[in-house]
Amino acid sequence: MRRFVFSLQKVLEYRQRLEEQAIRDFAEAQKRVHQQQALLAHLMTLRTQCLQQSSRTRRLTVQMLDVEQTYLSALEQRIEAQRRRVTEAETALEERRRALIEAQRERKTLERLREKHYEQWRQEYLRWEQRALDDLATVRAVFQPGGQTYE
Secondary structure (H helix, E strand, C coil): CCCCCCHHHHHHHHHHHHHHHHHHHHHHHHHHHHHHHHHHEEEHHHHHHHHHHHHCCCCCCCCHHHHHHHHHHHHHHHHHHHHHHHHHHHHHHHHHHHHHHHHHHHHHHHHHHHHHHHHHHHHHHHHHHHHHHHHHHHHHHCCCCCCCCCC
């Protein structure tokens, strides 16, 4: 009897490669989200420090207040832009997560099909092997020296 060959093996291997690529893409998207969140946290820390320093210093000139307000305004704009980047990165991460789940689902579907085909082949092989053993036992019984022969 021939050995087991899954006719869709190349497709399964392709799906496995797609899943591996989806895992790499997802990891990269996670890394990007963490980087963008860290940058946002840094900007928020800068704003907090500026506000705390401003509250400590009571005697500021009008020019210093103007510079401080300009800096805070620019910092707020950078914070809002960074929040948008974080949201975009999180959206991209969610898309990569969905793509990964889909790739895993497709691979698992083919693996289940492969297992089903293998089990069918195995059952067929066991039946073939049993028939071969039965035939061998019959031949031995017929041709065994001193045994009964049927004529």
